[in-house]
Amino acid sequence: MPEENMQCFKTLEYLKNSYGERIHQISDERKSGKKLVGTFCLFVPDEIIFAAGADRVILCGGKNDTVSIAEQYLPRNICPLVKSSFGSIVNDGCSGIKSCSHFSMVDMIVAENTCDSKKKMYELLGDYVPTYVIDLPQRPDTPEALKYFLSELEKFRDAMEQLTGNKVTTEGLRQEIRSSNETRQLLHRLYELRKRDPSPISGADVLKILQKQYFLSPDKLKEYLQMLINEVGSVEPGQVHKPRIMISGCPMPGGNTKVTEMIESKGGVIVTEESCTGTRSFWDLVDENKEPMTALAERYIKIPCSCMSPNDRRIDNILELAREFRIDGVIYYTLQFCHGYNIEKQKVQKALKEAGIPMLSIETDYSDSDVEQIGLRIDAFMEMIS
Ligand code: BJ8
Numbered sequence: 481m482p483e484e485n486m487q488c489f490k491t492l493e494y495l496k497n498s499y500g501e502r503i504h505q506i507s508d509e510r511k512s513g514k515k516l517v518g519t520f521c522l523f524v525p526d527e528i529i530f531a532a533g534a535d536r537v538i539l540c541g542g543k544n545d546t547v548s549i550a551e552q553y554l555p556r557n558i559c560p561l562v563k564s565s566f567g568s569i570v571n572d573g574c575s576g577i578k579s580c581s582h583f584s585m586v587d588m589i590v591a592e593n594t595c596d597s598k599k600k601m602y603e604l605l606g607d608y609v610p611t612y613v614i615d616l617p618q619r620p621d622t623p624e625a626l627k628y629f630l631s632e633l634e635k636f637r638d639a640m641e642q643l644t645g646n647k648v649t650t651e652g653l654r655q656e657i658r659s660s661n662e663t664r665q666l667l668h669r670l671y672e673l674r675k676r677d678p679s680p681i682s683g684a685d686v687l688k689i690l691q692k693q694y695f696l697s698p699d700k701l702k703e704y705l706q707m708l709i710n711e712v713g714s715v716e717p718g719q720v721h722k723p724r725i726m727i728s729g730c731p732m733p734g735g736n737t738k739v740t741e742m743i744e745s746k747g748g749v750i751v752t753e754e755s756c757t758g759t760r761s762f763w764d765l766v767d768e769n770k771e772p773m774t775a776l777a778e779r780y781i782k783i784p785c786s787c788m789s790p791n792d793r794r795i796d797n798i799l800e801l802a803r804e805f806r807i808d809g810v811i812y813y814t815l816q817f818c819h820g821y822n823i824e825k826q827k828v829q830k831a832l833k834e835a836g837i838p839m840l841s842i843e844t845d846y847s848d849s850d851v852e853q854i855g856l857r858i859d860a861f862m863e864m865i866s
Contacts, residue, residue: 487680487715491708492688498704502696503581509535510585515644518586518609519694520565521594522756522783523616525633525776527656527766529590530698531648532640537582538694539589541565542736544846553604559815560845561733562597569608582695588643590636592616594787595820612639620781620788630777637773653772659698664762666705671759673712674751675805678722680715681708683750684740690757691734722749723865724806728798728828729813729821731756736846739813739854746858747866752805754798755813760784763797786820794824795831802837809865811858812841838865 506516517529518539529536541564550567568583589611591602605611614636617625637648673680689708693701725748732740732755743750752759760783767775784794802810810832814821825841832839840861844850 487711489681489685489708489711491704491711492685494707495688495692495704498692498696498700499580502700503585505697506535506537506582506585510587515587516582516585517640517643518583518589519591520589520598521592522761523592523594523780523785524590524614524636525780526694526698527653527660527772527776528633528637528640528648530656530659531652532637532644533646534587534640534644535697536590536694537586538733539565539569539583539586540731540733541568542691542733542846543568544735546571547846554601557817558597559595559730559818561731561815561818562601564733564735564846566601566604569605588612590614593618594785595818597817612636616787617781618788619790620793621790626777626781629781630774633773633777633780650772653776654768657766657768657772657775661765661768663698663702663705664765666702666709667762669709670705670712671752673709676717677724677806678718678720679724679749679751680718681712682744683725683727683753684737684744686750687732687737687740687753687757690753690761691732693757693761695734722747723808723862724749724751726750726752726754726798726801726805726807726810727758727813728754728810729825730815730818732813733757738846738848738851739811739842739844742851742855742858743811746855746862748809748858748862751807752801754794754801756785759797759801786818786824791824795827798828799831799835802832802835807837809861810837810839811861812839814841814843816843816845 515534517534517536519536520540540561543564546567547560547563549571550563554563586609589605589609591611591613593599593616602611602613614632617628619625641648725743727750764779766779784791784797812825829839842854
């Protein structure tokens with residue numbers, strides 16, 4: 481956050497320069513025959529990809545400049561995340577817009593059946609990159625759903641074995657589960673520090689590392705997280721209370737920092753995010769005592785994405801986070817044309833009202849056209865909750 485009395489963390493400076501290093505690592509890996517998998521969603525278990533000896537990068541687009549490329553192929557009225565992602569992949573450079581190098585390096589996309597826009601985008605992406613789709617059951621609380629999801633993960637494991645030529649062993653999966661749980665625990669420690677009042681780190685700074693969570697290698701991510709925790713943990717306790725904000729709703733992939741920065745430039749501090757670039761990505765651990773494939777299926781099917789129905793688990797999580805992080809107000813953040821999160825807003829609003837927690841709803845895209853109008857609404861909200 482570009483605010484006086486906020487710390488500058490060295491870790492985030494190093495993180496800023498991590499892109500080139502990671503690209504070198506990936507190209508060296510590819511030269512030695514290692515496969516690279518691209519993903520778009522939390523429902524794809526990293527553990528299976530790594531246990532097969534492949535690497536992975538996230539392909540979700542958060543930049544506005546590739547949206548116009550996608551609009552040559554896709555309808556305008558779909559969410560900017562899908563358009564930006566698609567635009568980055570199909571961009572042939574003729575438009576003069578440069579896509580990040582990793583979009584052109586993946587050997588296979590591993591997709592999932594979540595929202596309609598993504599499902600249909602994956603059908604088109606198959607023309608550009610081999611695309612494997614995990615079929616996700618969307619009524620997660622039934623025993624049949626778990627059984628079906630487990631069978632889908634088994635098929636996915638087989639597909640990874642075929643791609644890499646490596647066998648996924650039970651021991652390999654156990655090791656990857658332990659490793660991913662270590663990352664989740666580090667993120668819990670970082671979020672524990674955000675419970676202080678005032679928070680020793682801004683939401684904009686936490687977002688920088690969360691946007692790289694599925695881009696960096698797991699080892700590098702752990703190294704950065706540990707460094708950041710050390711730095712944040714040694715910040716002197718501050719005195720000035722700022723309105724404590726929770727963001728809830730759509731993810732904010734790399735390149736998209738608009739609303740986060742606006743909230744914090746208006747005097748609030750984001751202390752937690754109920755989002756896939758937030759707690760949804762790490763809150764639950766995988767049970768290390770169970771048979772690994774079953775444990776993965778049980779953990780991943782519970783992710784409270786709005787593509788699930790019913791999705792009451794999400795409301796419970798929001799209320800729990802609001803209590804734990806002593807939230808003064810929630811900013812409900814949706815991307816335009818994201819029907820799932822837009823419709824679920826009604827239930828979230830009702831639950832927060834009953835709990836006496838104020839909420840402001842912001843629906844936006846990746847452009848700057850609405851910055852002034854959103855700024856005025858955030859100003860009024862801050863005044864109300866201060
Ligand atoms: S688990 S939130 S990463 S699907 S914003 S593309 S939902 S129309 S990103 Fe997501 Fe997985 Fe769910 Fe998380 Fe569709 Fe909405 Fe666009 Fe979205």
